[in-house]
Amino acid sequence: MAPPGSRRWAYVRVMAGTILGGVLGFYVMHRVETSYKARMEERLRRYEAHMLAKAKEETEQRLQDEAPQHKDQAQLLPDS
Template sequence: MAPSVWGYSRIITGTVLGGILGFYVMHRVETSYKEKMKEQLAKYEAEMNRKAELDQQKFLKEEIRTDKAEILSES
């Protein structure tokens, strides 16, 4: 009877410790993945803001050109 009790306790202990280790590893993987995704999102937002700013500048330049052309054609 003693060997079977020892075997069961080893199985239970291994299962519990393996579950704790697995939970810890997955927690670390998830945390690092979320951090990486936050960094990529910040880069994407910065790029989109830069593109929107460039588009706005191009629009303003075109607006100025058309205004100049209208003024020159009127005179």
């Protein structure tokens, strides 16, 4: 059987290791989470910019497609 002081030291080491391990695990997970959020925010910004550019391009294309129709209709109207 181990002396009482040795057993107490073992309990202290186990408790200290558990506490320090929990703190380290919390810190690592916090860093992972914040870096993930930053990457997702950047990805969302790029996606929104892409969608705005796509919408603008589609609007311009629609206006270009409609422009000749208006000209054709103007040419079909009789002169007064």
